[in-house]
Amino acid sequence: MVETWLVELLKGTGKLFLHPVLYYLVFLAGILGVMRVKRERKNFHIRAHDAYYELRQLFPLGLLCGLVLSIIVVAAGIAVPFAAILLIAGFTFLWSLTTKVRLISPVYTVGAAFFTTILIAENNWSIPLFSKSFHSIGDKVYPSVVVVLGLLLIVEGVLILKNGSKGTSPKLAKSKRGQSVGVHEVKRLWMLPLFMLIPGDALQLPFDWWPLFHIGAKEYTLIFVPFAIGFNQQIKGMLPKEAIQLHGRQVITLGVLISILSVAGYWYPLISIVIAALAVIGRESLTLMASLKDENRPFYFSKKNHGLMIIGIIPESPASKMGLQVGEIIAKANGVLVRDENTLYEALEKNRAHCKLDVLDKNGEIRFVQRALYEGDHHELGILFVPDERKYDKKIG
Known part of the structure; x- marks a missing residue:
């Protein structure tokens, strides 16, 4: 059995390098760096960090968080259908086209995949090229997807708290009175590689209770999935580090709440729909409240009389x-x-x-x-x- 697990781990890791999201995130991080440097040179005639700064932030902390979360997911046996994995990747590409980095967040990509899975199962839709994966959907609601969403929210908060405030970018703006003032902005992407259990024919159930969040299958396989986490915040009324770390702690609190509530979906699957909606509304509310509070504060980076x-x-x-x-x-x-x-x-x-x-x-x-x-x-x-x-x-x- 140990040998089988090792083989599956190696095969699952190899599949990571076949996943298009991995290379797409590298491309997006590079674009963010180039755009930031162009803006900083326009404002200050010099850039603060080089164009590769966002690219260097893409992996290190995300790899560590992904390792910890993979252990939790596999140990608890949190299994999801392969169709959900495909949809998460699809929505990652789709939301990125809006050019709003914050929409490449698990609450929006995983949340959209969860609700789309329900629609496909309800209406028996056929998806071109992936009809086999979507025909295998048995249940209409998969609580395990919401459990993963809650855990990813916690990791998103940790990444914002620990890494979001590093290398924030200064920029110039005009106040309502026409005075030149400064703001700070962060646009950050992180790649979170995560081992996921999906229905397969490799791993037999080692315990009667495993997997805890099953999806009706008797055998599973491992796949290494690159999840994207995007973050964007502009701060004018506080020190950027304080504002971003406060936001990170709020996201962690929301993630813990969603993770705890999502467990109830294992016994009452329909509750998962409410919890997933709560996660989306909660995450959007945190962003809106941070923006409104910052908007009502005076500009922090403005001309001072004493220096x-x-x-x-x-x-x-x-x-x-x-x-x-x-x-x-x-x-x-x-x-x-x-x-x-x-x-x-x-x-x-x-x-x-x-x-x-x-x-x-x-x-x-x-x-x-x-x-x-x-x-x-x-x-x-x-x-x-x-x-x-x-x-x-x-x-x-």
């Missing part, structure tokens, strides 16, 4: 090595009061070998940072600011 607020830090720049943070305010440079970019750089020109800054942190407390400057260092320390009105108008004109 220059940092809207972005270029990695590996002198500013990054000095430990400067987004949202901090530079009050003095080399002893000179700073009111705009010109006075900052004029103060730095007085001593090209050394830089000393008086910085106000997010709590308004002052700290001092200093560093020797070397030939080849970024001439503006690698700090991005909201430019003054004339400079901004020139850039966007």
Whole structure:
């Protein structure tokens, strides 16, 4: 039996590299990086992170989360029909065409696949090219799909909490009064490879209770499925890290609630429909509430009377090595009061070998940072600011 499991694991892993979603996500992540760099260069004449940054975020944490979740799914024996796997992939492609990255979230792709499976089973629809997979649908409602949806929601929240706030992108906007202000935006894709149990002829049932969330079959096989998780949030009224991590914790709470409720569908399958709808409504509500609350806040990254607020830090720049943070305010440079970019750089020109800054942190407390400057260092320390009105108008004109 152990040998059979090992063979199925290897075969299931090999199928991952045949799945088109894997390569499609690589393509989308690359596109997101290129678009971000173009916008940052338009706003600041320099990019914060290189175009491959989104691509580098696609796999590492997702692979770890996928390993943990795969152990849970296989150990509990959460089985889903192969038709649902096909539909999830289809909706991943379909929702991506809207260009709204947040719609490539499990609650929308898995949720849509769940309801579509019900419609197909109810109406006995025939799906071209995949008629065999869809004809094998026996039940009209599969509670196990909703269980997977709840677990994926938890993982989505973890990814947002741990990775979403890294490398947020600064951008320029106009306030209602026509003033130039700054906002932060994150558009992120993660790939979550997950071992799934589907009806097959390889793995016989090792225990009477396994699989717990069965779908009527007596034998199963393993398949490694790349799930896509998309996230998009724009923040104007808070520090981006605080806003994004708050959103991540809220998504985790929703995921835990849906996961607990979804278990009831094993005994009362029709409840799964209500729970799946609740998951979609809940996830959409979290996004809407975050947007409305942020909209009602004043702009965080705006011109200050007591210094220059940092809207972005270029990695590996002198500013990054000095430990400067987004949202901090530079009050003095080399002893000179700073009111705009010109006075900052004029103060730095007085001593090209050394830089000393008086910085106000997010709590308004002052700290001092200093560093020797070397030939080849970024001439503006690698700090991005909201430019003054004339400079901004020139850039966007």
